[in-house]
Amino acid sequence: MIIDSLENAAKYEALHPSFKKAFDYLRTTKFEIVDEGLLYETEGVKAFGYYGKGKTTAESLETFECHDKNIDIQFCITEKETFGWKPRKNCVTPNGDYNDEKDVRFFKDAPDMFFTLHRNQFVILFPEDVHAPMITDGILNKVVIKVEV
Template identity: 55%
Template sequence: MIIDTLDNAAKYYGVHPLFQKAFEYISQQNLKSLEVSKFDISEGLKGAIAEKEGMTAEESATKFECHNNNIDIQLVITGPETFGWRPRSTCSSPKGEYNAEKDVLFFNDAPDMHFTLNDNQFAIFFPEDVHAPMIADGVVKKMIIKVKA
């Protein structure tokens, strides 16, 4: 997992071949004016804008998730937003089977830690990162970019 601000995004271009394109796409947007939507950016990059009421940590933990084939770049546009996190290697209680169509596997395990992102801060969740998003008191607007792992 990586946690940082958009000001430092270029430091991560070398981590994955599509990160530069993803962060350049983000930098070209007027983030606050984006409407809720799903969109294709380029081969291997898909995006979504979400704007919804946050939930409690307990509610979010019911959707404690990871992905096998995608890396999530989750950027807070207006927050704050808190996330739960735990390494996949320490999770022992899957909730159902892996859903290949949606590329998601849920766990009954609890997060080891929580952290909060504010506007223009992002987290990058790799397939080994189990995460519980959308913990907030109020509405969160965010951009999620799915990067083909």
């Protein structure tokens, strides 16, 4: 997992061939309020917008998730968003089967820690990062970029 501000994103572009495309999209798009759903797609990169009421911690932990085929870059447009996190290797209680079509696997485990993103910050979540996003007491406005592994 990597947490940083968009102004420092260039430091991470060498980590994956599609990261530059993803960060260029975030740097060049004027985000005020995003539309929900698919916003952008190019080879190996898809960006989705989320706008609406956030979740409580308990609601978010129902979708404590990770991905096998994609790396998430989650970008905070609003004032803040909290996440739960735990290393995948320490998760022992699956919550259903892996969904290949949606590339998502859920766990019933509790996070080891919580962290908060603020406006113009991002988190890069690799397949080994189990995460519970969208925790906020206000309106959530964010972009999630799926980068093929």
